[in-house]
Amino acid sequence: MGLSEITARVRAAEAAAGRAEGSVRLIAVSKVQPLERVEAVLEAGHRLFGENYVQEAASKWPDFRARFPGLEVHMIGPLQSNKAKQALELFEAIHTLDRPSLAKKLATQVQARGAAPELFVQVNTGREPQKAGVLPEAAETFIADCRRMDLPLAGLMCIPPEGADPVPHFTALARLAAESGLHGLSMGMSADFEAAIAAGATHVRVGSAIFGARDYAKA
Numbered sequence: 382m383g384l385s386e387i388t389a390r391v392r393a394a395e396a397a398a399g400r401a402e403g404s405v406r407l408i409a410v411s412k413v414q415p416l417e418r419v420e421a422v423l424e425a426g427h428r429l430f431g432e433n434y435v436q437e438a439a440s441k442w443p444d445f446r447a448r449f450p451g452l453e454v455h456m457i458g459p460l461q462s463n464k465a466k467q468a469l470e471l472f473e474a475i476h477t478l479d480r481p482s483l484a485k486k487l488a489t490q491v492q493a494r495g496a497a498p499e500l501f502v503q504v505n506t507g508r509e510p511q512k513a514g515v516l517p518e519a520a521e522t523f524i525a526d527c528r529r530m531d532l533p534l535a536g537l538m539c540i541p542p543e544g545a546d547p548v549p550h551f552t553a554l555a556r557l558a559a560e561s562g563l564h565g566l567s568m569g570m571s572a573d574f575e576a577a578i579a580a581g582a583t584h585v586r587v588g589s590a591i592f593g594a595r596d597y598a599k600a
């Protein structure tokens with residue numbers, strides 16, 4: 382696999398779902414990957430990446446931004462409230478807005494900067510205790526709270542439980558988004574991005590299928 386094959390599969394899945402070409406954005410998830418693999422994907426012309434850790438992103442992306450204009454880096458990992466300010470300096474989008482304390486911090490920073498990133502509310506569609514995200518029944522209230530704080534929301538994000546059929550989770554997220562008047566749907570990873578596109582994903586987050594397996598021991 383690799384970037385060109387995954388890009389082709391995203392375009393084919395868009396067409397199969399009757400969606401407009403380019404309506405799905407491919408986020409290349411570069412967490413823990415060696416710099417030379419990331420650089421190869423940059424050299425191939427890709428400009429949209431996802432990271433999970435603020436520290437790792439801070440050490441990796443300033444240099445790349447200087448060399449590759451037009452870059453966008455999205456935060457897709459859990460975000461500590463005390464890193465909200467740094468996150469706004471590093472990322473064009475945050476996919477993991479999942480609690481009132483983080484919303485408050487972000488709202489304060491957004492006011493101070495006069496600019497907001499693209500924001501996705503993470504929903505814990507599988508109700509997994511160890512996983513972040515608001516519970517589905519709490520999403521509507523949380524979305525209303527964010528809007529009251531003048532936080533512009535782009536959409537919803539989910540990570541279905543490992544080993545489960547992801548499709549009911551994608552469908553549930555799409556329904557919640559429609560009910561809340563949100564267009565963005567961040568869902569689908571290496572193993573299931575085509576199913577996510579069929580269910581309406583606007584952003585798929587694909588790591589290992591583009592870069593190869595992550596080696597956490599070396600990271």
Ligand SMILES: *Cc1c(COP(=O)(O)O)cnc(C)c1O
Nearest residue numbers: 410457570571586587588589590
């Ligand atoms: C790591 C990660 C991905 C990418 O996972 P792959 O299976 O390598 O495609 C996508 N989304 C989130 C939230 C992740 O943490």
